[in-house]
Amino acid sequence: MYSDEAEDTMRYKAVVNHEEQFSIWPETRENPPGWRDAGKSGTKAECLAYIKEVWTDMRPLSLRNSMAGTANAHS
Numbered sequence: 198m199y200s201d202e203a204e205d206t207m208r209y210k211a212v213v214n215h216e217e218q219f220s221i222w223p224e225t226r227e228n229p230p231g232w233r234d235a236g237k238s239g240t241k242a243e244c245l246a247y248i249k250e251v252w253t254d255m256r257p258l259s260l261r262n263s264m265a266g267t268a269n270a271h272s
Contacts, residue, residue, distance in 0.1 A: 209244045211235035216257035219248040 208224040212232040219235060221244045222228060237247040254261060 205241050207241070208238060209241050210238040211244045211247050216259060217252075218257060219252045221245065221248070 209221040210224045211219055211234075212222045212228055213219050213235040214232050220232070221241060222232070224238050228234065235247075235251075237244055239247075256264075
């Protein structure tokens with residue numbers, strides 16, 4: 198039987214990539230290529246709460262920049 202998330206005692210860290218997309222990763226593991234620490238570690242719930250707070254625009258950075266450039270061109 199699998200342990201449920203309520204019993205998850207693993208420590209995680211929030212990580213972010215070059216597109217400013219967030220994820221969680223086990224704290225003891227090396228970050229996957231292209232990802233860096235976002236400055237938060239703790240329980241899974243704590244890391245997910247942090248990501249929910251800081252990741253307010255789900256669009257990748259390149260799309261946000263492209264859309265901003267298009268909007269500025271029409272101004």
